[in-house]
Amino acid sequence: MTENHFAHSRLIWRPANPNATRVDALRRTINWKHGLHLKDFHDLHKYSVEDYTFWKDLWEYLGIIYSVPPQKIVVEGRMKEVPTWFPGARLNYAENLLYRNDDAVAVTCSRETGIIAHYTFRQLRDMVKDVAAALKVNGLEVGDRVAAIATNSIHAVVVCLAAISAGGVYSSTATDMGTQGILDRYRQIQPKFVFAETEVCYAGKTIDLLPKVAEVARDLASKGLKHVILLPSTKMEKEVDLAIDVPRGIMLSKFLASGDGRELTFEQLPFNHPVYILYSSGTSGAPKCMIHAAGGVLMQHKKELALVYDLNVGDTYFQHTTTGWMMWPFMLSGLSCGVRIITYDGSPFYPDVKTFLKFVSDQCVTVFGTSPRFLTEVQGNGIKPSELAPFESLRIVMSTGAILTTPMFEWTQHAFRPDVYLVSGSGGTDICADFVTGVATLPVYAGEIQGKSLGMKMEVFDPTGQNIEHTGQPGELVCTRPHPSLPVGFWGDVDGAKFRSSYYEMYPGIWRQGDFVVVNPKTKGFMILGRSDGVLNPSGVRFGSGEIYSVMEKFSSILDDSLCVGQRRPHDKDERVLLFLKMRPGQKFTSDLCQEIRGAIRSALSARHVPSYIFEISDIPYTVNGKKIEIAVKQIVSGVDVKPSGTVANPESLQLYYKYRNVEAMAASELGTALKAKL
Numbered sequence: 001m002t003e004n005h006f007a008h009s010r011l012i013w014r015p016a017n018p019n020a021t022r023v024d025a026l027r028r029t030i031n032w033k034h035g036l037h038l039k040d041f042h043d044l045h046k047y048s049v050e051d052y053t054f055w056k057d058l059w060e061y062l063g064i065i066y067s068v069p070p071q072k073i074v075v076e077g078r079m080k081e082v083p084t085w086f087p088g089a090r091l092n093y094a095e096n097l098l099y100r101n102d103d104a105v106a107v108t109c110s111r112e113t114g115i116i117a118h119y120t121f122r123q124l125r126d127m128v129k130d131v132a133a134a135l136k137v138n139g140l141e142v143g144d145r146v147a148a149i150a151t152n153s154i155h156a157v158v159v160c161l162a163a164i165s166a167g168g169v170y171s172s173t174a175t176d177m178g179t180q181g182i183l184d185r186y187r188q189i190q191p192k193f194v195f196a197e198t199e200v201c202y203a204g205k206t207i208d209l210l211p212k213v214a215e216v217a218r219d220l221a222s223k224g225l226k227h228v229i230l231l232p233s234t235k236m237e238k239e240v241d242l243a244i245d246v247p248r249g250i251m252l253s254k255f256l257a258s259g260d261g262r263e264l265t266f267e268q269l270p271f272n273h274p275v276y277i278l279y280s281s282g283t284s285g286a287p288k289c290m291i292h293a294a295g296g297v298l299m300q301h302k303k304e305l306a307l308v309y310d311l312n313v314g315d316t317y318f319q320h321t322t323t324g325w326m327m328w329p330f331m332l333s334g335l336s337c338g339v340r341i342i343t344y345d346g347s348p349f350y351p352d353v354k355t356f357l358k359f360v361s362d363q364c365v366t367v368f369g370t371s372p373r374f375l376t377e378v379q380g381n382g383i384k385p386s387e388l389a390p391f392e393s394l395r396i397v398m399s400t401g402a403i404l405t406t407p408m409f410e411w412t413q414h415a416f417r418p419d420v421y422l423v424s425g426s427g428g429t430d431i432c433a434d435f436v437t438g439v440a441t442l443p444v445y446a447g448e449i450q451g452k453s454l455g456m457k458m459e460v461f462d463p464t465g466q467n468i469e470h471t472g473q474p475g476e477l478v479c480t481r482p483h484p485s486l487p488v489g490f491w492g493d494v495d496g497a498k499f500r501s502s503y504y505e506m507y508p509g510i511w512r513q514g515d516f517v518v519v520n521p522k523t524k525g526f527m528i529l530g531r532s533d534g535v536l537n538p539s540g541v542r543f544g545s546g547e548i549y550s551v552m553e554k555f556s557s558i559l560d561d562s563l564c565v566g567q568r569r570p571h572d573k574d575e576r577v578l579l580f581l582k583m584r585p586g587q588k589f590t591s592d593l594c595q596e597i598r599g600a601i602r603s604a605l606s607a608r609h610v611p612s613y614i615f616e617i618s619d620i621p622y623t624v625n626g627k628k629i630e631i632a633v634k635q636i637v638s639g640v641d642v643k644p645s646g647t648v649a650n651p652e653s654l655q656l657y658y659k660y661r662n663v664e665a666m667a668a669s670e671l672g673t674a675l676k677a678k679l
Contacts (some may be wrong), residue, residue, distance in 0.1 A: 005518050006447075006520045006527070009525070010410070010446050011443055011444075011445055012409065012410065012413045012446050013422060014444075015441055016419075018441035018442075021310060021441055022306055022310050022312075023041065023308070023454075026058075026307060027044045029057070033057065041439050041451065042451075045454055049457035052074050053073065055074070055455060062299065062302045062306060064295075064302075065091060065095055066089055067268045068090035069089060070086035070087060070089035071089075072087055073086065074482075075087050077272075078489075078496075079499070079500075081482070081500065081511075082482065082488070084271075084272055085271050085295060086271040087270075087271075089270065090270065091269070091298075092268060093295075093297065094164040095165070096302075098121070098165075100121040100338055101122055102122060103120045103121070103122055104121060106120055107119045107340070108316075108342045108363060110343070110359065111234065112347055113201065113346070125264060127154070127158045129162075129262075130256050131259075133259035133262045135166055136166055136262070138226065138227060138258060140163070140168055140193065142166075142167030142267055143169065145170075145190065146192065147195070148170075148172040148173070148194065148195040148196070148323065149175055149182060150175065150195060151175055151234055153343055153345050154343065155231050155252075156323050157332060157343065160329075161332075163193075165265070169275060169277060171185070171186075171191065171277040173324045174322035175209060176624055177624050177646055179212050179216060180646040181648075182212075182216050184645055184646055185279050185287055186216065186220060188491055189277050189491050192224055193225075193229065194217070195229045195231060196209065196216075197209050197231050197234065198210050198213065199233040203349065203350045206235050210245060213230070214245055214246045217246050217247040217248060226248065227250055228246050228247070228248050228249045228250070229252055230250065230251050230252060231252055239252065271293065271294065271484075274292065276292045276329055276432065278292060278329075279647075280429065280430075281623050281627070290430060292485065292487055293488050296484035297432050297433075298333065300433035300434075301329070301330055301333035301432075301433065303453075303455070304433065304437060305333060309398070309423070309438075311367060312337060312338065312339070313339065314339075315339040315340070315366040316339060316341075316363060317331065317339050317341050317365075317367045317369070318341070318342035318363065318368050319331035319341075319369035320348060320368075320374065321369070324624055325429075326429040326432050327369065331343075331369070342363060349377070353377070353378060354383065354388055357378070357383070358388055360389075360394070361388075361391045361392070362389070365393060365394055366396070367398060368397050368398065369400070370397070370399060371399065371400070371401040372404045373401075373402060375399060375408055375415075376556055380556035380559075380560075380584070382557070384415060385415050394416055394417060396420065396421045396422075397416060397420055397423070398423045399424050400427075401626065403529075405553050406446045406447030407550060408553055409424070423450075424449045425453075428513065430513070431486060431487070433453070435456050435458050436451065436452055436453060436477075436526045437450070437451070438450050438451075439451040445523050448520060450525055452526075456481075457479060457481035458477060459477075459479075460474075460478070460517055460518070460519055461475050461478050461512075462476075463475075469519050470519070472518065472519070472521045473518065474542065475516070476517075476532055477512075477515040477516075477528075478511060478512050478513065486511075514532050516530050528546055530546045530547075531544075531630065531631065534630045534634060536577050538566070538576055541609075545564040547609065548601065549564065551597075558587045559581055559584065561628070562580065562581050563620045563628055563630065564580075565580075565633050566634055567637045576611075577611040577612055578611060578612065578613050578615065578637060579597070580616075580617040581615070581616055581617065598610050598614070612663075613667050615667075616670075619650060619653035620653060621654050623649060624647055629654075633654070636661070637657055637661055637663070638661075639661055
């Protein structure tokens, strides 16, 4: 199995000057401060997970802004699994992001229509000041929740920073989330204020959000909601007074006019004061409301942005994201490094993807964050970014949100410029940070995430809790030491029972992330094989869906996407693997294609990896953040009825899979799919 995992882990990039990176400067600084002799990144990481002093070193190196210094680094917390970090310290997350007050551009906002607007650091602070004043006049107190149903725009940035500057806790959902999905989240946290779009444009279509906003407002009116602040139309770029149609609705201009013009101040709060509430996918049930601490988010984000991406004043960071993904607060934290960030509202494929790629180059983007799905779509359409634009400023392409397969590593490395540093990372909404990430001083091997994030003690466990990291065998990704961005808890989970069962049940006292991974013993790079609750296990051989998707990249010109799940119904003795293919327009699903795919999987992996059945499917379910939904499909084909939550972008697609519970009949009835794998 080891050979199969890393057979194609070819060296594709090497740092030109490792000594010039900020992460290496941190290593030298720690050596100087403590009289140590850390030789390289691996020594630095070992120190970072063995001595909590590392987090104080990081606090000082990153220049965290505070009003009161911490008394200690870490003490016992309310839950034994989650300690309290930097007790006694007082700071404000928004103050750290708004430390600049000059006329350089802080935020560039673009819409798919081509409209671009720039806001300086001084303008941004003034806008935050006005919203913060209105929030306070209207009754915002420390700890109150401020929620948004918003596009990725200047309004979302300003509202978030204003709420947090005043001690509020911010939460947001993307505008394409369904009413039920929004209520599943906001009923739990009971926001006092909701900022909402009324009309948006996506992929060239105008979408009226007013009915959805009104329904949300009616439901939340009895749960502490004071105001729904309606944002200007993104289509017409102006306000249309529709507040009368929304319970407790008020237009943004009138809300701002209620402010008293007070100066912008930053509430000084404990390190672990809540700053964001993020949510689990909730694809088959109510989402968990994860409470994230201001200090932990700030330190983890600034650590990654400064030490992995070397972001500094003069750089431009463009993370393509919605406001409902954890990458949105991550993007926002770029301001703490003094860089310009870019918000983009709309589809990257409208009017076409070439226009979007040229935008990346024209805006002199230094770090471009995107998803494997986007890169695969570009590659599948035969587009070569380097032939469209020079990408002169581009230094890093960062991919996250799903598995970046080995073939896509190879393609992306040369797609923009051969010297671009390709970073793949994996963490989660659960910690609002990375567990494994890029390492600017180490080479990149195709298909591998370079290493463990500093301060994160990551290991690979077998089912008995033994560390198998150095064996080259796959297992569970676990974190065996606390870190500052552990969630404070789940909203409403007073005794922490739900929190513990989510992460600490399998290995008591040890965080289990739920990823199925393998480490290359030679390079120490990580390969994510899939979610561990979706691990495929035919005839006792465990492997991840990511291994199958890696092979499917060879067929990207034919396939729009694929979904690989296990099926084990109550009467089945063993699990079987089902592979569903969504064809590109104009491409035919044939028995020859199925045989070619089976041969490719057998050749690249093994006979045991070959799916029992391959079917054509007209749609694949995704979350609103663009992630494939494997677990719900696995449950459906195995006989479990699934009620999709509002986080499923295309819930009707799940209905397509119920008929495959009788997989034998479907294989017999669908021409070209009755050929079972010959192992």
